[in-house]
Amino acid sequence: MRAVLPDGALTASVPWQGLLPQPVRPPSDFSPTSDFSPIAGRYDATRDVPPGLLDAAYDRMIAAGLLPAAGTILDAGCGTGQMSLPLAARGYAIEGFDISGPMVALAQAKCRPGWPARYRQADVRALPLPDGAVDAVVVSKLFQHVSGWQDACRELLRVLKPGGALIHLADRGAFGNPVRRYFAAMAEGMGFVDRFPGMQRRADLVAFARSTGAAVAALDLTDLRWAKDVRYGDAWDQIRDRLFAEFWYLPDSAYAQILADTADWIEALPDGRDTVARMTPWLDADIFRR
Numbered sequence: 088m089r090a091v092l093p094d095g096a097l098t099a100s101v102p103w104q105g106l107l108p109q110p111v112r113p114p115s116d117f118s119p120t121s122d123f124s125p126i127a128g129r130y131d132a133t134r135d136v137p138p139g140l141l142d143a144a145y146d147r148m149i150a151a152g153l154l155p156a157a158g159t160i161l162d163a164g165c166g167t168g169q170m171s172l173p174l175a176a177r178g179y180a181i182e183g184f185d186i187s188g189p190m191v192a193l194a195q196a197k198c199r200p201g202w203p204a205r206y207r208q209a210d211v212r213a214l215p216l217p218d219g220a221v222d223a224v225v226v227s228k229l230f231q232h233v234s235g236w237q238d239a240c241r242e243l244l245r246v247l248k249p250g251g252a253l254i255h256l257a258d259r260g261a262f263g264n265p266v267r268r269y270f271a272a273m274a275e276g277m278g279f280v281d282r283f284p285g286m287q288r289r290a291d292l293v294a295f296a297r298s299t300g301a302a303v304a305a306l307d308l309t310d311l312r313w314a315k316d317v318r319y320g321d322a323w324d325q326i327r328d329r330l331f332a333e334f335w336y337l338p339d340s341a342y343a344q345i346l347a348d349t350a351d352w353i354e355a356l357p358d359g360r361d362t363v364a365r366m367t368p369w370l371d372a373d374i375f376r377r
């Protein structure tokens with residue numbers, strides 16, 4: 088019998104946290120941006136937002152006048168195209184850009200014949216588009232990976248038509264599975280608090296967008312939830328395989344120690360690696376009008 092734990096039922100405890108050395112800053116040699124090429128082939132199997140829920144979100148944005156019913160949409164840091172392919176299917180012209188060649192190749196390969204979607208390799212901090220070229224921007228799970236993320240945000244606003252919307256989408260809670268949270272808590276216990284090279288907190292984006300003069304529009308999507316079971320053994324394997332950029336910048340020695348401690352913690356659970364957590368991620372959007 089496998090244990091199914093409700094989302095959030097198990098928070099990581101770090102019993103030996105007080106025994107660790109005093110917190111230290113993460114290494115200062117951050118790569119400027121997290122290129123997902125090394126994990127491109129495993130991206131879709133480990134991050135998935137049901138396209139039907141995205142469609143429901145886009146329907147709401149169109150109804151609220153936040154997304155035009157037609158036009159050109161930029162997908163910034165498009166990855167494998169998860170956010171914009173449902174829009175391409177509706178006939179929007181998509182300009183997708185990602186720093187990773189393998190990621191854009193996967194996105195392009197998913198397009199059906201006739202879809203007006205073009206996925207290209209480029210850094211979002213310097214896009215090959217003229218001012219005001221697109222009617223809307225969708226961006227998801229990008230800014231935390233880009234140092235100088237404010238430059239990226241300015242660049243997205245530059246290519247957006249006046250009055251257009253920058254739609255910052257997130258699937259909240261999707262990756263906060265207990266194993267990942269435990270690993271993250273261990274990392275924090277060792278002083279690795281700000282683990283991303285770019286934006287650390289969503290509130291930073293809202294404050295920055297406001298400082299550029301962009302208006303913030305509210306759209307509640309929190310009812311757009313789905314269920315997802317996460318087996319602890321699989322979640323540990325994914326961290327072992329370094330699938331999460333959040334942890335890419337930890338020193339190898341710290342990574343190995345935390346990984347081993349996390350394995351011990353899992354093994355000590357009654358169902359060990361077969362423990363299953365029931366996650367209920369939800370969609371969320373911050374929308375900025377230029």
Ligand SMILES: C[S@@+](CC[C@H](N)C(=O)[O-])C[C@H]1O[C@@H](n2cnc3c(N)ncnc32)[C@H](O)[C@@H]1O
Pocket residue numbers: 120121122123124134163164165166167168169170184185186187190209210211212226227228229232233
């Ligand atoms: C977590 S993935 C998100 C992909 C997609 N937006 C989604 O929601 O599935 C982050 C993506 O940002 C890309 N990326 C990181 N830094 C970038 C940059 N400076 N310019 C363009 N893409 C970048 C990575 O290669 C990766 O594909």
